[in-house]
Amino acid sequence: MARIALDAMGGDFAPSAPVAGALLALAELDPSHRIQLVGIPEVIRREIDEALSGAHAALASHADRLDIIEASDVIDMSEKPSAAVRGKPNSSMHVGLKLQPEGRSDAFVSAGNTGAQMAISTLVLRLHPGLSRPAISTVFPTAAQSVVVLDSGANVDCSPQELLQFARLGSVYAEDMLGRSNPVIGLLSIGEEPEKGNVAVKEAHQLLLQSGLNFQGNVEGRDLPMGRSDRGPIDVVVCDGFVGNALLKFYEAVAPMLINMVARQAGLSKEQLAATFKNLDYSEHGGAPLLGVKGVSIISHGKSSPRAITSAIKVAVRAVETRMNDHIGRRLSESEQAGSVA
Amino acid sequence: MARIALDAMGGDFAPSAPVAGALLALAELDPSHRIQLVGIPEVIRREIDEALSGAHAALASHADRLDIIEASDVIDMSEKPSAAVRGKPNSSMHVGLKLQPEGRSDAFVSAGNTGAQMAISTLVLRLHPGLSRPAISTVFPTAAQSVVVLDSGANVDCSPQELLQFARLGSVYAEDMLGRSNPVIGLLSIGEEPEKGNVAVKEAHQLLLQSGLNFQGNVEGRDLPMGRSDRGPIDVVVCDGFVGNALLKFYEAVAPMLINMVARQAGLSKEQLAATFKNLDYSEHGGAPLLGVKGVSIISHGKSSPRAITSAIKVAVRAVETRMNDHIGRRLSESEQAGSVA
Numbered sequence: 001m002a003r004i005a006l007d008a009m010g011g012d013f014a015p016s017a018p019v020a021g022a023l024l025a026l027a028e029l030d031p032s033h034r035i036q037l038v039g040i041p042e043v044i045r046r047e048i049d050e051a052l053s054g055a056h057a058a059l060a061s062h063a064d065r066l067d068i069i070e071a072s073d074v075i076d077m078s079e080k081p082s083a084a085v086r087g088k089p090n091s092s093m094h095v096g097l098k099l100q101p102e103g104r105s106d107a108f109v110s111a112g113n114t115g116a117q118m119a120i121s122t123l124v125l126r127l128h129p130g131l132s133r134p135a136i137s138t139v140f141p142t143a144a145q146s147v148v149v150l151d152s153g154a155n156v157d158c159s160p161q162e163l164l165q166f167a168r169l170g171s172v173y174a175e176d177m178l179g180r181s182n183p184v185i186g187l188l189s190i191g192e193e194p195e196k197g198n199v200a201v202k203e204a205h206q207l208l209l210q211s212g213l214n215f216q217g218n219v220e221g222r223d224l225p226m227g228r229s230d231r232g233p234i235d236v237v238v239c240d241g242f243v244g245n246a247l248l249k250f251y252e253a254v255a256p257m258l259i260n261m262v263a264r265q266a267g268l269s270k271e272q273l274a275a276t277f278k279n280l281d282y283s284e285h286g287g288a289p290l291l292g293v294k295g296v297s298i299i300s301h302g303k304s305s306p307r308a309i310t311s312a313i314k315v316a317v318r319a320v321e322t323r324m325n326d327h328i329g330r331r332l333s334e335s336e337q338a339g340s341v342a
Numbered sequence: 343m344a345r346i347a348l349d350a351m352g353g354d355f356a357p358s359a360p361v362a363g364a365l366l367a368l369a370e371l372d373p374s375h376r377i378q379l380v381g382i383p384e385v386i387r388r389e390i391d392e393a394l395s396g397a398h399a400a401l402a403s404h405a406d407r408l409d410i411i412e413a414s415d416v417i418d419m420s421e422k423p424s425a426a427v428r429g430k431p432n433s434s435m436h437v438g439l440k441l442q443p444e445g446r447s448d449a450f451v452s453a454g455n456t457g458a459q460m461a462i463s464t465l466v467l468r469l470h471p472g473l474s475r476p477a478i479s480t481v482f483p484t485a486a487q488s489v490v491v492l493d494s495g496a497n498v499d500c501s502p503q504e505l506l507q508f509a510r511l512g513s514v515y516a517e518d519m520l521g522r523s524n525p526v527i528g529l530l531s532i533g534e535e536p537e538k539g540n541v542a543v544k545e546a547h548q549l550l551l552q553s554g555l556n557f558q559g560n561v562e563g564r565d566l567p568m569g570r571s572d573r574g575p576i577d578v579v580v581c582d583g584f585v586g587n588a589l590l591k592f593y594e595a596v597a598p599m600l601i602n603m604v605a606r607q608a609g610l611s612k613e614q615l616a617a618t619f620k621n622l623d624y625s626e627h628g629g630a631p632l633l634g635v636k637g638v639s640i641i642s643h644g645k646s647s648p649r650a651i652t653s654a655i656k657v658a659v660r661a662v663e664t665r666m667n668d669h670i671g672r673r674l675s676e677s678e679q680a681g682s683v684a
Contacts, residue, residue: 014415143599153532156540190587198498198584221591225599242540243585245532247592248565257485257567258597262604 001032002320004313005096005105007038007076008047010112011309012302015039018111019047020055021309024167026062033317035103036067038096071095077302083113085123093117097124100295107296107316109287111304117297118154118290125295128332134292135166136241136299137173138248142227148174148183148236149224150291152244162188162201163238165332167213169291170236172331176322177289177315183235186219188243192229194218200240208238212338221247287312289319292293296325343376343664346655347438347447349390350381351416352454353651354644357381360453361389362397362425363651368404370652375659378409380438380445386410391547413437419644423457433460438468442637449638449658451629453646458495459639460632467637470671472678476582476634477508479515480590483541484569488524488580489490490516491566492633495516495587505580507557507674511633512578514673518664519631519657528561530585534571536560542582548581554680563589629654631661638667 006022008015022035037044045068052060071092075084084091093112097120099105110117122134136148150170155162167185172184187205189197194205196218208215216231223229224237224247239247267298286308296319300312319325348364350357364377379386387410394402406420413434417426426433437461441447461619464476479492492512497504506538510525516525531539536547538560539563550557558573565571566579566589628650632639636659642654661667 087614111353143603156532188588190498190584198582221588221593222595224592225596239588240540242532242543246530246563246585247588249595250566250589250592251563253564254567254593254596255600258600259604261485262601324477 002107002317003034003036003105004048004316004320005036005069005099005108005315006037006309007092007096007108007110007112008037008044009071009092010110010117011183011300011304012077012111013304014111015043015047016051017304019044019051019305020306021046021304021313022066023051023056023062024306025061025310026065027059027144029179029317030316031065032065034065034094035313036069036099037075038069038071039092040072041068043071053108069095069099075113077113079113079116081119084113084116085119091120093120094124097121097295097297100125107298108322109298109300109309109312109316111300111302111312114153114243114299114302117299121290121293121295121297125293128294128329130336131165131292131333132162134290136168136245136288137170137291138288139178140237140248140251142208142222142225144227144233145235146178147224147227147234148178149244149248151236151237151241152206152248152288153241153288154243157242157254158200158240159206161199163200163204163240164207164211165292166238167208167211167215167236168331168335169328170238171213172327173289173291174235175329176324177318178235178297182214184233185213185215185230185236185238186223186234187215187217188221188237188239189218190220192218192220205240287315289315289329294325295331296320344449344659345376345378345447346658346662347378347380347411347441347450348651348655349434349438349450349452349454350379350386351413351434351444352459353642353646354419354451354453355646356453356468357385357389358393359391359646359648360651361386362648363399363646363655364408365393365398365404366648367652367655368407368503369401371656373407376407376409377517378411378438378441379656380411380413381416381434382414383410383412393657410470411441413436417455417458418453421455421458423455423555423668426458427461429624433462433619435462435552436466439463439637441640442467448662449640451640451642451651451654451658453642453644453651454653456495456641456644459641463632463635463637467639470636470674472674473507474504476632477511479512479633480586480630481520481564482579482590482593484567485558486555486569487577488520489566489569489576490520491586491590492578492580493586494590494630495583496581499584500542500582501540502549505542505546505582505635506549506553508580509550509553509557509578510677511670512580514666514670515633516577517629518666518669520577522577524556526575527555527557527561527578527580528565528571528576528581529557530563530566530581531560532562534562536558546580551682554677625654631657631666633670636667636671638662
């Protein structure tokens with residue numbers, strides 16, 4: 001049984017996409033789960049009424065597992081995170097996240113302002129000891145099994161120690177969220193030899209060798225779409241958030257570009273390619289946990305469709321059910337102790 | 343009329359790919375051009391004989407525009423560049439590059455050890471004043487016009503000043519090699535706002551605003567496959583070599599992966615997709631000039647096919663014909679003078 005708080009006001013298509021996404025999720029999830037819509041109650045109620053009297057009438061029987069939690073403020077998509085953190089303590093993000101330390105909710109999901117979600121999550125949930133900042137992990141579909149890439153945008157100019165922390169966080173993520181046992185870690189670089197890379201990556205390579213993690217060594221950009229290097233499959237790719245963000249956004253854009261090009265070439269319709277599209281569709285993989293905070297905070301794309309919100313809610317449920325957050329805390333404290341003994 | 347020196351010993355498929363690539367190039371180029379095969383003469387002669395008595399018999403009439411230049415040493419693909427620079431002064435790379443300052447050749451092309459080619463090019467040709475290292479630019483095919491990306495692997499941990507130099511080099515490259523007038527420069531970052539990015543990128547943004555270049559501002563990973571941002575088409579994307587290399591290798595691998603996936607889905611054969619493949623085929627775009635050296639040194643992929651070598655030779659011819667190298671020298675000295683006046 002999980003209680004998932006959902007930011008009803010966050011995202012380019014709020015409140016309609018979050019409300020529809022919540023109804024779709026409830027219809028598909030085990031009936032023990034509930035969703036808490038956080039935002040301005042009258043706006044949310046009107047949206048639920050519209051959804052149930054229109055496109056989503058068939059989902060009416062699930063609406064009794066929706067709760068409404070009042071939050072009077074809304075953080076704009078373009079608002080500066082620092083201003084949003086200080087200036088709007090009653091925003092749907094603040095209120096929705098605070099439910100967790102209060103014991104009233106198990107997870108938070110938002111398609112709103114990502115920078116604000118990171119900052120408020122860090123403030124409200126706080127970080128596990130030993131971390132300086134949270135990280136965002138994204139699941140990349142590949143030719144083989146999917147691969148966790150982190151950091152994918154929360155941290156630029158990362159230290160070797162931060163890259164090592166990403167590896168620890170990503171390892172637990174791959175275990176709990178993707179069911180991989182003893183996940184294989186690759187460090188993104190520009191050659192597989194340990195001496196290849198920038199200053200931070202070269203030092204991180206040495207730290208990873210001694211980390212106790214299942215470290216495969218350096219991997220390259222070409223290994224990512226394959227889900228493997230010459231040395232075998234990869235579960236987690238570690239990189240700084242500048243590189244990770246560039247790769248993620250490139251991938252999101254290049255996939256439809258190439259698929260359209262081939263479809264045109266072959267005289268195929270988009271419908272005929274729907275199954276292929278689905279495998280690469282962001283909305284099917286949507287929902288990136290902010291890793292490192294003491295709680296569950298799932299970041300969904302600003303342009304999230306109802307389907308993408310549903311997917312993010314399912315990610316939240318899985319994170320709660322697998323107790324990923326506890327595992328991260330334990331893993332980090334074990335490695336801290338091992339480090340102090342060594 | 344251009345004299346192109348080709349490293350007959352460099353690349354995974356040497357000497358057969360360079361020799362075949364040279365013959366194919368001569369058949370397609372204006373008859374005023376000559377190719378100088380640099381390496382061990384008996385190996386080269388045997389390879390030419392085999393090519394002309396076998397698969398490339400039809401090209402025999404072009405063989406009189408092949409010259410053989412003796413070089414007794416070969417640099418291994420896996421050799422350390424620093425060792426190769428010092429230890430093998432008679433390598434095909436050294437000998438082939440030295441022809442330029444001696445006035446005996448106009449350009450050098452190799453599919454051999456890239457690190458060694460960079461180091462020996464810098465040593466033998468030397469850098470234009472004001473540069474600390476050369477850069478590698480790569481042409482990315484996109485949904486629209488192609489885009490020059492640099493640095494794509496020669497420089498990691500770049501300073502803001504180096505990123506600015508990449509923009510100047512890339513601008514001349516796009517003008518001369520791609521025929522763009524007043525090329526539009528984008529700075530790769532993780533958001534379009536000037537304050538988004540890592541430390542080096544944020545400072546480079548400010549330098550680019552004052553550079554006199556046609557600077558569009560920050561661009562993101564998603565703009566690259568489109569060849570444009572929301573603000574219009576892009577000709578050149580500037581990034582450090584770590585990011586550029588990761589993106590390049592990712593792109594090279596993701597394109598065939600996605601195309602195969604769609605082809606399988608749609609029940610198409612590879613042959614039916616040949617035209618689409620061609621547009622994204624590395625060998626059709628192969629040949630990246632090392633920018634910043636006083637001369638022409640074209641880097642070809644280690645796995646270059648004969649076709650890819652031909653393409654690299656054509657890049658060399660164009661660089662010679664457009665006098666790209668002189669333009670780079672003039673552009674850099676103009677900007678140095680403008681800087682010292684300001």
